Amino acid sequence: MFKLEEILNILSMLILISAFILVANKRVNSYIKTFRLQSMLLAAAAGTLGIYHMAAERKFDSAIIMCLLIILLKVIFIPGMLNRICKRVEYKVEKDFFINIPISIIICCGLAILVWYVISLIPDIKGAYEIMFLTNSISLVMIGLFFMISRKKAIGQIIGFLVIENGMFMAALLTTFGMPMIVEIGIFFDVLAAVLIMGVFVFRINESFDSIDIDKLRNLRG
């Protein structure tokens, strides 16, 4: 009924929309919810790709394993862990931003337009779909980066890091239809380890400074 590119295109746009929704949020639990939604969409993209390839080539495709891994790690495990951290730390709402929300949404839109412009300057990309996939995923990376620097609290920064990773994964998945299996798994375990370490850091920071505001990390304590 639909062409594969058509579905992937729409899914990639939905993932970009979820990044914008993430920037508009200010509650930590809605960060986690939105991230979970974004990862589900990413898993759906990987799953569609795998199913289409399996139907076309009649052999097993590694994108299915990617889909299952995303569901296991990014939909179930990492958000669950962040929720647990969130419960142990007393703040729930992010109050003081470096930049307020409407302006940061507009900046993100500017970033997306900039990415579109830059991608359109690359001469070797042919085809509207490839340009669209690349712009959406690189915009996602940029928005994650911006999210990381615009939020003061540590959990927001972890989420920003994860969004950047989602963007990279999406770029690899949609433009090259999946990197080699072993590389993907390596990246996944990298992210997992990074998030685990960051989670432990958040606990430690919270214990020794009574807050996870990164502004307070300036003074030393023995």
Add this chain to the structure above:
Amino acid sequence: MFQGIVKIVVQLIITAALAPLVSGIIKKLKARVQHRKGASVFQGYFDLLKLFKKDVVVSHNASWIFTATPYIYFVSILAASLFVPAIPQLFSFGFIGDAVLVVYLIAIGRFFMALSGMDTGSTFTGMGSSREMMISALIEPSMMLVLFTVGLNPLVGSLSFQAIYKGFAAPGWGFVSPSYLLLLISMLIIVIAETARIPVDDPSTHLELTMVHEAMLLEYSGRHLALMEISASIKQLLLITVICNVFIPFGSNAGVIQALGLYVLKVLVISGVIAVIEINSVKLRLFSVPNHAALAFILAVLGFMSSFVFGR
């Protein structure tokens, strides 16, 4: 000529008959989810009948604006609804750019409503007016941008609702594209803000410091209040109709009876979606409304970009 008049009358009857029902259905759904029994879906009609029978009380300090506003609001919204008929067969008139006219017909009604809120000098109504103007100033640009993008779509190529309906009515899934998705989500946020639904304003409160739309109606009574209420629900139906015919254009070029049935079904589905959004969200602080408005605007801008840069 005669045919045109029949079409106008049919459209007015559909609008006026369906509008309170949509509000009633949303209320009923909300009540069922909260494990309440809730009022009947036809309660809106009974309320209107009762209000039309009651006397009108007008403050001594009120000027002519206060008494004229309900009629102006009602007529402007009804006129706007003639440009956005339920099904394409009911188009009686239209011209290039009538999409812009619809937005500003809604704005006229809102302008007079805000004036009447400030007219009596009551503090509550004045507060409601200034809030309403703030929200509308935030929402109107995104609505214009959505309509422009839809109108300039290669399938349509004109800013009149007749061309928009016709352009999207082609069978199949040709209308689904990334820019369509962005515009649809933007439009949902717009509809919720325009119809004073929960994340922006609570339609079921009558004496709260946070109310916006209800605050402006505090001084009205009797048939004036009835007119204001029915105009609000017609506005809601109008915006839902825009979503129905522009974003879910299935079967609108079938036979008249079939298309009308599908239209009612689509309206019910969208009211269900609005009710679900309302159930799952809490009322925002007034100063958080710009965040959502910015989201709606930016999604519309991205839809515009995507439609023009990629042609999709």
